[in-house]
Amino acid sequence: MSRLTIEASTPLCLLQDAGRFGVRHLGVTQGGAADWSSMSWGNWLLGNALDLPVIEITLGGFAVVAQEDCLLALAGADLGAQIDGQALAPWRSFKLGKGQTLKFTQPLLGARAYLAAPGGFDAPQVLGSSATVVREELGGLDGMGLPLTKGATLSYRGAVLQVREVPLAHRPDLRLNAPLDLVLGAQIGQFSGQSLFDVFNSPWTLDSRADRMGIRLLGKALQYQGRPMISEGIPLGAVQVPPDGQPIVLLNDRQTIGGYPRLGALTPLALARLAQCLPGAQVRFRPVVQEVAHREHVEYLQRFIIS
């Protein structure tokens, strides 16, 4: 077993995996890594199953000291990671010698970094997952939904000898300013014509009111003209529009049912990119139909296999 001691942490540093499934009908949210793609690449670098427990570090403020010689992997945002003061770029596995400190300083590119370990970090499974959902008191190191704290010990049992990198062609480009693909949902036709134009032809600014439940976007006020809705299931990435007309994109820790009309839902890749954006960033939407989005996504998943 290899161990790391947490020297610094914040309430935004959480143990995550792919999330909790098969329990949504009980009101239990999904949880899991907000940028599932980076989590998957982190695990891929170590030859892990892609959904094993990783550390999600949002914005920085996290540091660990190795208790043994370790080989770990880093994917996702560049949060100014350093090993004993030496810069460490993401999208690679790396060695962390006994006594060395790995520290995340500040966001240089993107918002969420993923630290992976051979065989995944040890954590109890609660309702089928280790994903930390603070609000539901589920998951994490102790199973009770607590964020990672200073002084706690992370451990893992796997071993990998070779360092490797994610091939350049496969690295998600966090600088990319391409529009976010939005699968059109059932209520799309009940927004005003002007609103439909505005959704896809004007920029949307990320509000500072953003967490793992949802990200508010600021822009032109959208107008829903349909009947009030009865609460119904909400998918990951749903773009809902409350009465103030400002959309909210729902993330992993969203409530399971809700009654606001929706434009549709972001594709998983678009959502992963949004999860890497900081408040103040601007995004645009591009409409996509379900069949095409599905085909493109299945093609993307192939890359984890052929790389």
Added chain:
Amino acid sequence: MSPRIEVVALDCLMLRLFDEIAESNMPWMLAASERLRAVFGAQLIDLVPSYTTLMVHYELTALSPSQARELIAEALIDLAPNARTGGQCHVLPVWYDLSVGPELSLLAQRSGLAVQEVILRHSAREYQVFALGFAPGFAFMGLVEEILAAPRLDTPRKKVAAGSVGIAERQTAAYPVVSPGGWNLIGRTPAKLFDRHRDGYSLMQPGDTVRFEAVSHAEFINLGGDDTPLEALA
């Protein structure tokens, strides 16, 4: 019933069965739920039932959207309401008291009934569990008598105690864990509504029926209830 299949997300479809909330929806909803679980089998990731809809989240590497639609259509063939009264009937003990249910007086005022009458009427009916959501094990139940209906609070409380029983419009519910909330609180139950060590986790499931039973403070404490007044939580 006029079933429709709607696009929700890349790997989710919505089966919409009704347009209004009604107790008579439930046998159909339960039947559709069972059939969907059967036809999707291992390709079903999650099925999220609500008042009038069932959201189907399926395995996207195994099914294309059109294949998933076909499966939903298959589940609807000869669908008949589930006549089974297999839903469990729960009796939830409630300590109705102003210290843990401050809106008892508001509801009395609105309805023109005495507080004791509000309690009697809330605990007289058998309610149906329409859906679970908001928090693990949070069951939306109804319908409460029209005279007890009240809109949510203008400003939700930051902290509502676990076990708090409330009313919003014609629905009633109990909060499984401490959480923010805007329902009109009328009492508190000692029942453990969500337990990770229990089979099925949630005490109540859609299709179950629930009756509230007024208990004294002493009984409430005996049953393991926490009588910390609401103000002390804020």
